Amino acid sequence: MASLMFRTVRSISQKAPHRQLSVASARLASDLPAKSAPSAAQVPGTITVEGWEDLSAINGHPAEELVTRRVRVYQPAKNAMQSGTHKYHNWVLEFDTQERWENPLMGWASTGDPLSNVQVEFATKEEAIEFCEKNGWDWSVDIKTPVKPRVKSYGANFSWNKNTRTSTK
Amino acid sequence: MANRVAIQKTVRHVKPLISQNNQEARSRVFGLYKAWYRQIPYIVMDYDIPKSVEQCRAKLREKFEENRHVKDIRVIDALVIKGQQELKETVNIWKQKHHLMSQYFKETQEPKPKDFLSKFLAGQ
Numbered sequence: 001m002a003s004l005m006f007r008t009v010r011s012i013s014q015k016a017p018h019r020q021l022s023v024a025s026a027r028l029a030s031d032l033p034a035k036s037a038p039s040a041a042q043v044p045g046t047i048t049v050e051g052w053e054d055l056s057a058i059n060g061h062p063a064e065e066l067v068t069r070r071v072r073v074y075q076p077a078k079n080a081m082q083s084g085t086h087k088y089h090n091w092v093l094e095f096d097t098q099e100r101w102e103n104p105l106m107g108w109a110s111t112g113d114p115l116s117n118v119q120v121e122f123a124t125k126e127e128a129i130e131f132c133e134k135n136g137w138d139w140s141v142d143i144k145t146p147v148k149p150r151v152k153s154y155g156a157n158f159s160w161n162k163n164t165r166t167s168t169k
Numbered sequence: 170m171a172n173r174v175a176i177q178k179t180v181r182h183v184k185p186l187i188s189q190n191n192q193e194a195r196s197r198v199f200g201l202y203k204a205w206y207r208q209i210p211y212i213v214m215d216y217d218i219p220k221s222v223e224q225c226r227a228k229l230r231e232k233f234e235e236n237r238h239v240k241d242i243r244v245i246d247a248l249v250i251k252g253q254q255e256l257k258e259t260v261n262i263w264k265q266k267h268h269l270m271s272q273y274f275k276e277t278q279e280p281k282p283k284d285f286l287s288k289f290l291a292g293q
Contacts, residue, residue, distance in 0.1 A: 046183060046185070047184075047190070048182055048183075049180070049241060049242070051179070054239070054244065055244070057236050057239050057244055057248060058247045
């Protein structure tokens with residue numbers, strides 16, 4: 001069902017050297033350069049950098065995780081009960097499932113993957129993508145298909161022009 | 170996605186960590202390398218690890234070469250700071266013998282299976 005509910009957008013880049021060129025993310029307003037040319041009025045004591053930082057060298061992750069891990073960015077589904085929706089507007093970043101097994105005797109679920117329970121929340125998907133790009137992770141974004149709420153009205157069952165009971169006629 | 174825009178290689182002005190330019194960052198890297206290089210005989214003696222000074226120097230070189238591709242001055246500075254912390258921890262004997270052996274030489278670490286059959290045999 002997940003494949004029906006979500007449209008998946010993947011990062012085009014597969015290899016790290018091309019990552020910087022094909023990064024697709026909207027920028028935050030505060031990070032955007034000033035409208036004038038960058039060379040104009042550089043604040044003393046600042047340095048000039050190009051593109052995003054590549055933090056993969058200092059974030060402490062093992063090097064092989066850069067190629068073997070994939071990050072999924074999605075919006076969590078709303079609780080089906082009558083809870084509020086306050087928690088469901090965030091974008092959540094999580095890693096793919098690895099090193100998970102079931103205990104053959106008791107059926108306990110186990111994992112040897114320290115990133116299995118990591119869920120990072122972001123206000124927008126662009127922030128999440130930017131975070132992935134900075135850390136050098138291969139990411140994909142699942143976009144929720146907007147569901148139009150069905151009008152549920154008892155009175156409509158007796159209306160002459162609303163086809164609410166077509167299946168029973 | 171309509172609102173996705175291809176990243177532009179924009180130029181930004183940002184605060185440096187320490188170094189103001191490439192030459193300064195480079196000299197910091199060389200300074201760290203030399204400090205490690207000079208300490209290695211004492212480290213080998215103090216920790217009594219089953220490695221020779223030459224092997225340790227080769228490992229030092231290897232560790233520096235791993236980050237050769239890094240171009241961002243701030244990332245280089247961060248790496249140098251981490252390297253200095255490591256050196257301080259090592260020289261002050263805040264580490265123990267197995268820290269050095271497991272962190273740098275990893276002799277007891279089994280490589281992860283890569284091809285299909287060995288992955289299958291390892292239960293993956």
